[in-house]
Amino acid sequence: MTPARRAVRVFAPGSVGNVGPGLDIMGMAVAGAGDIVEATVAERPGVVVLDAGHPELPREAGANTAALAAQAALRLAGGTDAGLSLRITKGLPLSGGQGGSAASAVAGAVATDRLLGLGLSERQLLEAALAAEACVAGWHLDNILPSLVGGIVLIRETASYDYVKLPVPAGLRVVLAHPAQRLRTAEGRAVLPRELPRDVALHQAAQVAAMVLAFATGDLALLRRALDDRIAEPARAPLLPGFREAKAAALAAGALGCSISGSGPTAFAFAESAAAGERIAAAMRAGYAAAGVESVTRVADVSRQGAQVLEGPA
DSSP states (O other): OOOSOSEEEEEEEEEEESTTTOTTTEEEEEEEEEEEEEEEEOSSSEEEEEEOSSTTSOOSTTTOHHHHHHHHHHHHHTOTTOEEEEEEEOOSOTTSSSOHHHHHHHHHHHHHHHHHTOOOOHHHHHHHHHHHHHHHHOSOOTTHHHHHHOSEEEEEETTTTEEEEEOOOTTOEEEEEEESOOOOHHHHHHTSOSSOOHHHHHHHHHHHHHHHHHHHHTOHHHHHHHOOOSSHHHHHGGGSTTHHHHHHHHHHTTOSOEEESTTSSOEEEEESSHHHHHHHHHHHHHHHHHTTOOEEEEEEOBOSOOSEEEOSOO
8 A cells, every 4th residue: 555645644623522402413513622643654564653642541552542543444445554653632631521532533534544545435434433432432423523524413323424514603602611520431421311201302302403493594592492401411410510500600691501511521502702602601610610610611613624634744
């Protein structure tokens, strides 16, 4: 296999999984922070991680999501005799509920494809990244998909990778509040209920439908009413000190809804403008502080663009 270039750097944005009631079926890419994977050609076959991006992340290729995705990409292309080395730059917090493992997996798959000129399709890139993400966070696309393609996505069916990319209302901003806590995705998924009352299931389905309509039409008042999760949020909130106080503060400050980002611990809120976002961010910090929890916040756009090749030197 002849490499298309000697080195490539790929950035993949962080994401909000679930987006409230859309458990495992809705996701949103967030502009700003993300992970970078730099891939270079190696003489020996196989994938080697030279820098995992954080002392706590594994350098073993069989345990690192970027390397697992690279290996899966090679298998899909029939290029298992190729060799490459990876260096990862983590811009997303560990176990932070901002799609960090998914971003590394996406960047690893795309970097491998671009470096070696594999010509993988979008579906194959999703397959490679999902194979890696499944090892650490379970078999779901709500972080993988928006990190790869950008925007807000509705996953109609995971098995067939069938999804719809939704419009992003003008002026919409995302507020992320990251408390001083870590929560592994496995822990957040472990508390999800195995069975649901019919009224809860029907309510949840109605809210997802209403959110799709709100995004499609730009009806922010409808978005405010629809961002109501009665499955994951009630189960996970007890694991997240300060979340309830932060959410109450966000809503009081005018947020267009507030919920848990993925499994947490990060909380997110929608704002109708950048100025409103800053006000809501300050309120959420105060809410966490009132509960004795330190937090950091940022206000960001929805990232219309997903993974991208970075030009220039590292």
